Amino acid sequence: MNPLRILPFLAISCIFTSLFLSLGPNPVLASSNALSLKPRPILEDQAWNQESREGVDKKIEIFDEIREEEKRESEEEERERVRLYCESWRFAVETNNLQSWKVVPIECGGFVKKYMSERGYRSDLEMVAEVAGAFARNVELGQDGMDAWIFDIDETLLSNLVYYEENGFGLELFNGNKFDEWVDLAEAPAISPFLKLYEEVLEMGFKVFLLTGRSESQRSTTIHNLQNSGFQNWDRLIMRGAADQGKSAVFYKSEKRMEMEKEGFRILGNSGDQWSDLLGSSMAIRSFKLPNPMYYIP
Amino acid sequence: MNPLRILPFLAISCIFTSLFLSLGPNPVLASSNALSLKPRPILEDQAWNQESREGVDKKIEIFDEIREEEKRESEEEERERVRLYCESWRFAVETNNLQSWKVVPIECGGFVKKYMSERGYRSDLEMVAEVAGAFARNVELGQDGMDAWIFDIDETLLSNLVYYEENGFGLELFNGNKFDEWVDLAEAPAISPFLKLYEEVLEMGFKVFLLTGRSESQRSTTIHNLQNSGFQNWDRLIMRGAADQGKSAVFYKSEKRMEMEKEGFRILGNSGDQWSDLLGSSMAIRSFKLPNPMYYIP
Incomplete structure (x- = not known):
């Protein structure tokens, strides 16, 4: 027999076999006794x-x-x-x-960490600095050098994020001694959008007042830190003296602003991360609230 | 010839053919001259x-x-x-x-729409109402019935979201006539977390003052709308009279609060979606800012 004669038969069989196989694994074929006809x-x-x-x-x-x-x-x-x-x-x-909250709610620990560490915090700071800068450029200054801008220090000019990164981003209760140790290192970096604003308002002719809750005992460390981080030429650095200990921030800062006004200063701008930096008496024409979901100071 | 004899031959051929085909489309086989041996x-x-x-x-x-x-x-x-x-x-x-913004930035149209339409706005409102309720429950009330809570109306007790849905969620410039037509329909629904707070503070014995930027000409429509939405038993509904037209909201509302204080009321709580509802003189002990990214009233 010419073996080529098998070819068409083979081809047709193969097509059917391939088609059959292409239908996927068949349980009957797969089982061991499928081909046996014997029960x-x-x-x-x-x-x-x-x-x-x-x-x-x-x-x-x-x-x-x-x-x-x-x-x-x-x-x-x-x-x-x-x-x-x-x-x-x-x-x-x-x-x-x-108001009056002590720690970040436990379920928001991750949320605050993410906000502070990723781009949200930075973006918010930039927007506040931009809005404040726009106001500063558009407000009319007197010719007497009595127009003032107030800056808070912590979380406004200097960032303590390094400290808070190591202390739960606000999940832990505030520890004054531990925080003072960090302050004494004088290693807090500048918050750059606010270093820029600081330099801009100085350039425009504002008198710059630094009004901080830090105590007089931290004056030299604070000056050292500020200068190392690029801050120069402020008019006054106002810190809590012996008589100011125990006063709420809003009361202490209002008193200091009142004193400035009594001296004849016009407080056009104020910027801080706490409402207690901004509210109370002798408020600025415009107050700029920086973000801070890590702690609250009354 | 017994046709069964072909079977093993056929089976082996088929296995090879199937294997060959299973290697996937072959460019050589696919090209038309693949089987020709002639160069x-x-x-x-x-x-x-x-x-x-x-x-x-x-x-x-x-x-x-x-x-x-x-x-x-x-x-x-x-x-x-x-x-x-x-x-x-x-x-x-x-x-x-x-401050002083006129419309939502064009790139934030989608952002504001999403916030207002999905769960964000609702969640924020609930949190503000909860925090305000906690303060109301914990503050000590006098026995003279002179403790007052102030509520703004639009976007505080009544929601105009239906109107803003049809008018770009704040992307469009405010159209006073068009808005007044909506107000005249008296169809604004209650903001339920604040209806709840409203009822709670009434129950606690607060005098409730409704202080709105709506004009006296809208009094009956407003009363109708408020009552239909579930608000009852307010002490006073204060609206802009002829003498108040043209005053900024912050000035008009401060004046009205001052009058309340002169009558001997103690303003413990105030709630509104605009800072102009809350700031100025005769401020409440605690002010509660409701969210509103759709419009700004100075």
Whole structure:
């Protein structure tokens, strides 16, 4: 026989076989007794049990997948709930609706860390500095050199983020001694958008007052830190003296502003990360609140 | 010939054919002259050109993919930049750093719409109402019925979101006539967390003053709207009279608060969506700023 004669037969068979195989794994073909025509009840029972077992396994698998999916969804919902809560908490903090809070709520630890460490905090600071700069450029200054701008120091000109990174970003209760140790290092870097604003308002002819809750005992460290971070030519650095200890920040700072006004200064701008830097008496024409979701000073 | 004899031969051929086919589309087999053993230089050159062309096409495809990826990345970066900007813009608005803005920045249209329409606005309102309620419960009231709570109306007790949904969520310049038409419909729904607070402070024994920028000509419509939305038993509804037209909101509202104080009322709480509801003279012991990124009233 000419072997080429088999060729068309072979080709057609192959097409069918390939098509058959292409339908995917077939349980009948896959089972060991598929090609046997002789009845083998025991093995068939096993096969049936096997199939039934596979069916149960498949159902368990699907059930697990559904449970997994539900878990993912509820975790996603929980994350969204926490995010919304923390956004609203931050709104309440920054608008001064909340007041008198001691620590960041435990569920917002991650939220505050993310905000402070990633681009949110930086972006907010830049916007506040920009808005404050626009006001400074547009306000009319007198010719007598009595127009003043007040800057708070901590979280306004100098950043203590390095300290707060190591102390839970506000999750931990404030520890005065530990914080003073950090201040004494005089290593706090400048908040650059506010170093820029500081230099701009000086350039425009404002008198610059630094009004801080830091105590007189920290004067030389503070001057050292400020100068090392690029701040120069302020008019006065006002710190808590012996008589100011124990006063609330809002009261102490209001008193100091009142004294400035009595000397004839016009307080056009004020900038601080706490409402207690800005509210009270002798308020500035425009006050600029910097963000700070890490701590609250009354 | 017994046709079954072909079977082993057929099976082996089929296995090889299937294996061969399973290697995927083969360019040699696919080309029309693959099975011809006769050299056909012109066609082979075409095949070579074809392959080379395919190489170029592949490179173009990879290049397009890289460009597509870069585009996606830069779009993603752009979205992130806009989101950061709008978050910071909102911070500047809600802390009153910005002041005097007329419309939502065009790039923040989507941001404000999303905030107002999804869960953010609702969540913020609930938090403010909760914080205000906690203060109300903890402050000590006199026995003389002279403790007062002030509520603003628009975006504080009543929501004009339906109107702003149809007018760009603050992207469009404020149109007084169009807004008055909406007010005259008296269809503004209650802001439910503040309806709850309203009822709570009444229950506690506060006198409730409604202090609104709406004009006296809208009194009956406003009463109708308030009552239909569930507000009852307020002490006074104070609206702009003829003499108050043209005054800034902060001045008009300060004057009205001063009058309350002169009558002997103690203003413990105040709540409004504008800083001009809250700042000025005769300020409340505690002021509660509700969110509003849609408009600014000086």
